[in-house]
Amino acid sequence: MINISKAVLVLSFLYFCQNFYGGWALKCKCDICKDTNYTCETDGYCFTSTFLKDGVVKYSYRCLDTYNLPEIIVQSNRSIQFCNDSIYGLQNNPEYTSMTSNCCNERDYCNDRKITLLPVTGPAPKYLTSLEITAIIVIPTLAICLIIGFVYFYHTSHQRRGLHHHLRHVDDSIEAPDHPILNKGVNLKRMIEMTTSGSGSGLPLLVQRSIARQIQLMEIIGQGRFGEVWKGKWRGENVAVKIFSSREERSWFREAEIYQTVMLRHDNILGFIAADNKDNGTWTQLWLITDYHEHGSLFDFLGRNTMDTGDMIRMALSIATGLAHLHMDIMGTQGKPAIAHRDLKSKNVLVKSNGTCAIGDLGLAVRHDVVTDTVDIPLNNRVGTKRYMAPEVLDETMNVEQFDSFKRADVYALGLIFWEIARRCNVGGIYDEYQLPFYDAVPPDPTIDEMRRVVCIDKQRPNIPNRWQSCDALYVMVKLMKECWYQNATARLTALRIKKTLSNFRASEKLKM
Incomplete structure (x- = not known):
């Protein structure tokens, strides 16, 4: 009885071992295992490979045991579990121009499938280095910049x-x-x-x-x-x-x-x-x-000097004469077109050694074409000086198609210059310190909106001291500047009329002497 029991135990142990190890073996498709119905068993992985030989795509199915497990290789931008192909004699074989492989163990015969051949033909793709990419971008860019620079120059x-x-x-x-x-x-x-x-x-x-x-x-x-x-x-x-x-x-x-x-x-x-x-x-x-005029601009001169009534009239007359010549249209084959200054101010008037003035800075000037009755407005981004802008310029109501509009804006600025000159006229030892027009109404560098508020909305003009009314020369200047400041541009005097008025007054003063 004891021998029979031992025999049963041995047989049971053998049966258990067979079922235990045999049950855990992984079955795989094997294309070279004809004797076992193209099946192999392994404790590792099922292996599948696709390769290109002599231009023909072929497939291989094998078992890969645990002792021969592959390394995991990450290639470039694609992650692939690449099983070591040396065990099948594929590595470094010139007959095989490309190969794709895979391993699996999730189920029996899991390698019974075809996998796509990644590189269809030729060697593995070559990826550009960062230096090569930089060169490809920078060199053409530099070449384009050089070409553009040459064309611009x-x-x-x-x-x-x-x-x-x-x-x-x-x-x-x-x-x-x-x-x-x-x-x-x-x-x-x-x-x-x-x-x-x-x-x-x-x-x-x-x-x-x-x-x-x-x-x-x-x-x-x-x-x-x-x-x-x-x-x-x-x-x-x-x-x-x-x-x-x-x-x-x-x-x-x-x-x-x-x-x-x-x-x-x-x-x-x-x-x-x-x-x-x-x-x-x-x-x-x-x-x-x-x-070159050593006294510099009228702005500089008035800041340093005062003058008597005779010098004031001569200076004002010279500016009005220069503006009248600019505004004048001289007909003839060698005639002169009428010109408007558009940026008349004390800083753009030069004082000559004899006390008379010359108008400069004609960069914004416009000319009148009599034949076509048009104005050749210059194509630049500069505008006139805001402090000296006429009301119609500030509120943008000026008719820029009509040349007389530009002349009337010049006359408005001329009136402000006369006010600057009159302040420095010394009568009986009394005179005013030099100031710019609207010095008491706007900041040193006023904006268009600030000037529009003062000139167009509030309709302010520079203050005229009462004492100016008691001097004949200053009275003439006051009368002229007021007629230059009219809100209605068409009511303003012309430069030629101003020139004649000052010239007549000067002549009459000489007769009195």
Whole structure:
């Protein structure tokens, strides 16, 4: 009985072991296991591979035991469980140009499927490095920038040459560096008289360039939105050099163009000498060369000096005369178009050594074409000075299609300048300190809205002291400035009427003496 029991126990143990180990074996599809009905068993993984041999896609199904488990390899941007193909003799075999493999153990025969061949043909893809990507982006970008820069430089250079050509009004035949007018014995005044007969459009282009290249800059005498004003010397003569930044090329061209208008030259218009661009290789300076007046602007002069009634009338008359000449339309083949200043103020009027004035800074000026009855408004972003803007300019009701509108706005500004001059008139030792118009109503740098409120809504004008009524000269000035300030632009005096009134008063005062 004991032997029978032992035999039963041994048989039961053997049966258990067979069922235990046999039950845990993983069955896989095997394409080389013909004897076991294309099935193999393993304690590891079922293995599937797809490979390309001689251009033909083929498949392989095997068992992969635990002792021969593959490494997990992550390739580039795709994650793949890649089973070590060396056990099947596929690695480094030149016959196989590409291969995709996979392992599984979730169920029996889990490898009984075809997997897609990732690289269809050829070697594995090559991925660009960050340096190569940077090079691909940067090099074409630099090339495009260089091309754009070259085109821009060529265009602007060509445009500047065109501007200079357009500024020329005299035949090229006299534009020779050895022309007699450049002889060292000829001064600027005589040179201008020789070429323009005192009323023409300006010096020949090459003469202007020759003068510009011979000027020695001495010191800065002013600064503004456009750039700087320097005192310079040409063959011992003082000149003023207005240097525009390259951003203000349109303003430079416009002012040079206006100054060279036929028959513009006048004693009470700032004398134009030359215009040229100076390129030092790094940047371009745009030069406008004019007469130099040591007293500087009217703004500077009034801040330092007072005057008697005779000097006041002479100064006011010279400004009105210059403005009347600007506004005048001279008919004829060599006639002059009417010109409106558009930025008349004390800082844009120069005081000459004899106490008279000359109007300068014509960068915003507009001309009237009589034939077409149009106004050539300059294409630049500058506007006039807000403190001196007429009511119709501030509230944008001015008719910009009508040239007379611009002249009336100039007259309004002239009235404010007269007020500035009158404050510095010394009568019996009494005079006022210099102030800008509306100094007591708006801040130093007023906005359009602030000026509109004061001038258009409140209709304020600069204060006139009572004592001005008791002096004949100041009374005339008060009467004129009030007639320049009318809210209704059409009621304002013309520059020519103002000139005649002052001229008649001056003549009558001389008769009394």
